[in-house]
Amino acid sequence: MPPKVKKPATPSNTNAIEDTKPIIQQGPPGVxxxxxxxxxxxxLLFAVLFVATLIPAYILSPEMFAAKPANDSVVHELNIPMQGWIYRVYLVALIILFYGWFWRKSGQTLGMQAWRIKLESVSGGKPSWSQCVIRVLVAGVSFTAGGLGYWWIWLxxxxxxxxxxxxxxVLRSIPKDKKKA
Structure with a gap:
């Protein structure tokens, strides 16, 4: 059977017109x-932060990664610089870069793609870097306040x-694509 060829958009061929319509977005997703x-x-973020932690740990304490005799005890201590505020700022910066990169690229992280949610600025475009930074920092406050910032959507x-x-x-729900027969 020969492959089907799409016909140009004409009044009698409404399927071709429907294919060129933009994605219709629904209201905001629920909690x-x-x-x-x-x-x-x-x-995914845990994996990124895990690898990101190995890099400074190896630089600051390469002896921890060296092969040791079998009878040597295991020490579960981080190097002192790995416990300070610089390390925490480093991790927060990585979290901002993680989310900012996804949101600036397509408006969706991998989880947002799976759950059909898209982030947009109020004007309808991609969020700016400053919006991404503010969003990540305030989301952290929302989460640490017992999730109040998330439950706020009910009010x-x-x-x-x-x-x-x-x-x-704003977050928008994206409807499922209808399968074509």
């Missing part, structure tokens, strides 16, 4: 979809969280 995205993304008429409001961004 549980947002939390599912957080769980999904946390696995807000437009379903926005604290970090949506602070960064002037």
């Amino acid at each position: 549980f979809r947002r939390l599912a995205v957080i769980v999904y993304d946390s696995f 807000d008429k437009e379903g926005r969280s604290w970090h949506d409001l602070a960064s002037k961004t």
Whole structure:
């Protein structure tokens, strides 16, 4: 059977016209979809932070990575610089870069792609770097405050969280693609 060729858009061929329509986006996602995205993304973020921690650990304490005799005891201590504020700032910067890169590239992290959620600025475009930084920092505050920033979407008429409001961004649900027969 020969492959099907798409016909040019004409009034009698409405399927071709439907293919060129932009993706219709629905309202904001609920709390549980947002939390599912957080769980999904946390696995990837954990791996990134794990590797990012190995780099300074190796630079600061290469002897920890050297082969040791079998009877040597294991020491579970980090080097002192790995416990300070510089290390914490390094990790926060990596978290901001992680989310910022995904949001600036396509508006979606891997978890957001899986759960069909997209981040946009209020004007409808991609969020700026300053919006990404504000969003990550306020999301951290939202989370550490017992999740109040996330639960806030039940009180807000437009379903926005604290970090949506602070960064002037919105999350949109993307509908499933309908399979074509």
